[in-house]
Amino acid sequence: xxxxxxxxxxxxxxxxxxxLSCAASARTFSSYTSYTIGWFxxxxxxxxxxxxGINWNGRTTVYADSVKGRFAISRDNAKSTVSLQMNSxxxxxxxxxxxxxxxxxxxxxxxxxxxxxxxxxxxxTVSS
Numbered sequence: 001x002x003x004x005x006x007x008x009x010x011x012x013x014x015x016x017x018x019x020l021s022c023a024a025s026a027r028t029f030s031s032y033t034s035y036t037i038g039w040f041x042x043x044x045x046x047x048x049x050x051x052x053g054i055n056w057n058g059r060t061t062v063y064a065d066s067v068k069g070r071f072a073i074s075r076d077n078a079k080s081t082v083s084l085q086m087n088s089x090x091x092x093x094x095x096x097x098x099x100x101x102x103x104x105x106x107x108x109x110x111x112x113x114x115x116x117x118x119x120x121x122x123x124x125t126v127s128s
Contacts, residue, residue: 001025002117004099009122012089018124020084022099032056036108037082038115039073041095041124051097052084053108062108067093089126096121 008020022037038053052073053062061073072085082099100115102108109115 002101004101004117004119006097006099006119006122008083009097009124011125011127014089014091014126014128016089016126017085017087018089020086020097020099020122020124022082022084022119024080024082024101032103034103034106036060036102036105037073037075038100038102038108038110039082039084039097040100040112041093041097042121043092043095046095048098048112050110050112053110054082055106055108060106060108062110064110086124089124091126091128094124094126096123 003025005023012018036053036055039051040048041051042048051064051067054073054075058075070088075082098121099119101117102115
């Protein structure tokens, strides 16, 4: 059973930074050799949208245009975690952030349906 747990959310002023972490069960990272981790977000009243993704070896990363240059995704296989460093935060970044796992691909995709497992989410609130 794959479990993903997000952490690191909180309240921050516009222009500030937060670092989100997605922890997966150790077996996840050791059992599979081709997978991707994605970060998505969902603001109140809006659809869930793709934010960033990274493949199993960290060599391929993808970002939504809205976060390029501000957010950075990275992975630490030894710790079975994937992080999302968020800088220059804007009120429009306010949302619940979810990490998700795609076990079928080595190329991060932005489509929700491509991901097999999801975490419970962590709230990020950016005040103006």
